[in-house]
Amino acid sequence: MLADTQWLSNHLNDPNLRIVDCRYVLSKPSDGKKAYLESHIPGAIHLDIDQDLAAREGPGRHPIPRTTDFSITMSNAGIDQTITVVAYDDVGGAYAARLWWLLRYFGHEKVALLNGGWTKWATEGRPVTKEVPKIKARSFKASPHPDWVVNKEQVKKMIPCENCLLIDARSPERYRGEVEPIDKKAGHIPGAKNAPFANNVDPTTKEFKNVEELKKQFETLGVKQAKEIISYCGSGVTACHNIFVLKLLGLDAKLYEGSWSDWSNDPNLPAEK
Incomplete structure (x- = not known):
């Protein structure tokens, strides 16, 4: 589930590996692709949260892509069942986890997050490029x-x-x-516990905390007692980061697809503060 930078460095030329840059900026989405074009890990392609990893219509701001659309996107990205995918971003996996979750949701288990992501890769002085690779389409x-x-x-x-x-x-x-910078209503779904995705990683290196720290962090929320865990966020993206961590801990969680952007859009639904 986690790939370290040394492992990735050793496998850059592996023909059965697809590196995906998922950098994204919520306040200015085009900046993610711009950052990729300026510099990225050799061989990496870029997939955009809005354009590639969400549907145009559905609940909330980032609905799950339709099966046909996602299959076309992955096929064009050169991903099929033989390919191992390593996803990264520059915010500790917050956006890369969306691709991790979507691939698994659509039946592709061979996917990992780069631990520390772009932050760690660049800090270690590992190779980068502006070259956009030519990808041969496959059948996802x-x-x-x-x-x-x-x-x-x-x-x-x-x-x-x-x-x-x-x-x-x-x-x-x-x-x-x-504060509520983007959605119609402030607050949270009644009874929900707060587990900020940013708390899952070291604030400097962007590497995931060790399993024991994460276990303690989530057990205080009551994950061991729960028969069912539902993860949500603003629009179903960073919620995948918590699902990823829970999977590391051996626990399963479901995604509330529309998340707060869906819930807060309904004037008849309550919000707690």
């Missing part, structure tokens, strides 16, 4: 897992729930409703 065969996802109606029925756990990956300020 999707086998989606719809049971890994919940919608607004399902979440509504869970509240209040003694046996399930809702975790919110957004910052503490957004969770508490002190």
